[in-house]
Amino acid sequence: MMILLHSLSFLLLILTIKYCSSLICYECNEIVITSSNLTTPSGCTKMNVDKTYCTITIVLHNNDIGYLNVESETAHQAFGYNEDFVLLGLTVKNNGSYEYGLTYHCLTDGCNEPKLSKIQLLFNSTIIDHYTNNIIHELYTITPEIPLICSNYTNSTTPDKCFSHDHKRAVCVTCVASIDGITNSVCMDCLTTSDLSTLLRDERAYMLKTRNTTNHNFELHCNKPYCNRMDSIERVKHLYRYNFDYDKFPPNSTSNLTLYNKNIIFCFIFILFIWNKF
């Protein structure tokens, strides 16, 4: 009997800790939007989730049609983003199409409530300017030289991760470059296959409390000689511009990961109470 009671209260303790450390986020149906018709999604529910961030995502293709998604995720914890942040990203394809997106990540219960004013403000606080044709011209040709000459360099402390594929580099067909958002190391290498549909992907994180901006992820695929060298990367980076207006967004104060959620005092007392039963 005592043992049963013990395991029961232990179970209760686990459940309580789990409940108290979870986050409440809105989750809605994904909807189609255009830049001139931002609307609020339907079918929203408040959910207790086992995730780190509540999110609101807006993605637009060719500055025109796209989607809006309200959900939750865990993906970016490894970057040490312990405060609310907005991730901005631009993707340029070799056929002239492009896509840009922004995801608002926040850490307190119900913080991704899909209010139209907030969604508009999020969108209005963001500028993504780009000269798509110049970017493509810098990186891509329909008649590439084969073999292609690519830069082969990394300052990563784990070069094996950079040159993971094909050390002999038999015949280069695609030059690649990436900048790691955690270590800030660059990696320049080549591929022996043609992988050129996405030429550029650049994501940056805008920390809302400290107002710090970090490189989150940068990837480049190209097929012009030495197009993955640092000078070429610098030239490409001058062909687009991001800006996030910290003074406009967010409308409310932002939160720390530690401050977290719910009725912390209630959870704490309840845990103490169960703990005492042991």
Ligand SMILES: *[C@@H]1O[C@H](CO)[C@@H](O)[C@H](O)[C@H]1NC(C)=O
């Ligand atoms: C705006 O978007 C909503 C939701 O996608 C749609 O129902 C509505 O018809 C659109 N309005 C216009 C004017 O395009």
Ligand SMILES: *[C@@H]1O[C@H](CO)[C@@H](O)[C@H](O)[C@H]1NC(C)=O
């Ligand atoms: C470019 O390619 C993407 C798929 O990679 C496709 O969805 C898009 O429609 C294409 N755009 C043009 C302008 O051909």
Ligand SMILES: *[C@@H]1O[C@H](CO)[C@@H](O)[C@H](O)[C@H]1NC(C)=O
């Ligand atoms: C966002 O910008 C649009 C058009 O530029 C404007 O109509 C709207 O009022 C703005 N919304 C907010 C919340 O700033």
Ligand SMILES: *[C@@H]1O[C@H](CO)[C@@H](O)[C@H](O)[C@H]1NC(C)=O
């Ligand atoms: C590229 O660099 C790596 C690491 O320095 C080296 O092992 C490899 O042989 C190089 N490949 C070529 C073709 O220079």
Ligand SMILES: *[C@@H]1O[C@H](CO)[C@@H](O)[C@H](O)[C@H]1NC(C)=O
């Ligand atoms: C690697 O090189 C790039 C470009 O020169 C530089 O911005 C970055 O700080 C370097 N990273 C490390 C870890 O040395």
Ligand SMILES: *[C@@H]1O[C@H](CO)[C@@H](O)[C@H](O)[C@H]1NC(C)=O
């Ligand atoms: C901003 O980020 C850099 C690099 O991640 C870090 O060294 C610096 O301390 C950060 N500044 C603030 C105010 O958090």
Ligand SMILES: *[C@@H]1O[C@H](CO)[C@@H](O)[C@H](O)[C@H]1NC(C)=O
């Ligand atoms: C957050 O903003 C809303 C209006 O957008 C306001 O009603 C609310 O009181 C604000 N909350 C805080 C904590 O400032």
Ligand SMILES: *[C@@H]1O[C@H](CO)[C@@H](O)[C@H](O)[C@H]1NC(C)=O
């Ligand atoms: C959030 O964390 C910062 C340090 O990272 C601290 O200075 C600040 O007081 C914290 N904010 C709250 C509301 O606890």
